Amino acid sequence: AQTVTQSQPEMSVQEAETVTLSCTYDTSESDYYLFWYKQPPSRQMILVIRQEAYKQQNATENRFSVNFQKAAKSFSLKISDSQLGDAAMYFCAYRSSSNDYKLSFGAGTTVTVRA
Amino acid sequence: NAGVMQNPRHLVRRRGQEARLRCSPMKGHSHVYWYRQLPEEGLKFMVYLQKENIIDESGMPKERFSAEFPKEGPSILRIQQVVRGDSAAYFCASSPRAAQRELFFGEGSRLTVL
Numbered sequence A: 001a002q003t004v005t006q007s008q009p010e011m012s013v014q015e016a017e018t019v020t021l022s023c024t025y026d027t028s029e030s031d032y033y034l035f036w037y038k039q040p041p042s043r044q045m046i047l048v049i050r051q052e053a054y055k056q057q058n059a060t061e062n063r064f065s066v067n068f069q070k071a072a073k074s075f076s077l078k079i080s081d082s083q084l085g086d087a088a089m090y091f092c093a094y095r096s097s098s099n100d101y102k103l104s105f106g107a108g109t110t111v112t113v114r115a
Numbered sequence B: 001n002a003g004v005m006q007n008p009r010h011l012v013r014r015r016g017q018e019a020r021l022r023c024s025p026m027k028g029h030s031h032v033y034w035y036r037q038l039p040e041e042g043l044k045f046m047v048y049l050q051k052e053n054i055i056d057e058s059g060m061p062k063e064r065f066s067a068e069f070p071k072e073g074p075s076i077l078r079i080q081q082v083v084r085g086d087s088a089a090y091f092c093a094s095s096p097r098a099a100q101r102e103l104f105f106g107e108g109s110r111l112t113v114l
Helices: none
Strands: A003-005 A010-014 A019-021 A024-026 A032-039 A046-052 A064-069 A074-079 A088-096 A103-105 A109-114 B005-007 B010-013 B019-024 B031-037 B043-050 B053-056 B065-068 B075-079 B088-095 B109-113
Touching: A003 A088, A003 A103, A010 A019, A019 A109, A024 A074, A032 A064, A032 A074, A046 A064, A046 A074, A074 A088, A103 B043, B005 B088, B010 B019, B019 B088, B019 B109, B031 B075, B043 B065, B043 B075, B075 B088
Parallel strands: A010 A109, B010 B109
Antiparallel strands: A003 A024, A019 A074, A032 A046, A032 A088, A064 A074, A088 A103, A088 A109, B005 B019, B019 B075, B031 B043, B031 B088, B043 B053, B065 B075, B088 B109
């Protein structure tokens, strides 16, 4: 089974500043997908960004970008120009390309944004 | 286009009672997945269903838990004789077809066992 580790239970960021959330994973596969999900207080799971392992280019979605280091099995999320609405729990998730309906989630990082 | 609908949003049961959680997938989606989120943890896969078929239930506890996705109507996750350890948020996700595995999540059902 794949293991996804988020070593930061909580992170705090000043509004308009940048915060980086770390995620590492353990796998023996070469083809897989990585995700960051946002879970606000409403508890809805919202897909923030997705990265295919075969792509070398880091994914970017507006203010959200990732730093994907395949050899190091690292997948960090950077939130730029943080906004109050970014406050949420963020989960890193892994999905194999061969068993592609099972997401393995990390324990999550709670992000608070200071006004 | 309505998203994945789950109900109830909150359910309180006493130990030994039954809990039924319902999930209506997005329109046009025929694949349903249930995940459980225990307090302070990430979501964990429970079961994958297509219409009238259980494809993978490897994440389901061996006893008391069952799931179905009938030809008509929502998917049901059923927990019999609930215990306090069943208290969790249960999330349903759906996808349109096997070849497209983008999962769309519902808002979850929070079960509290007294």
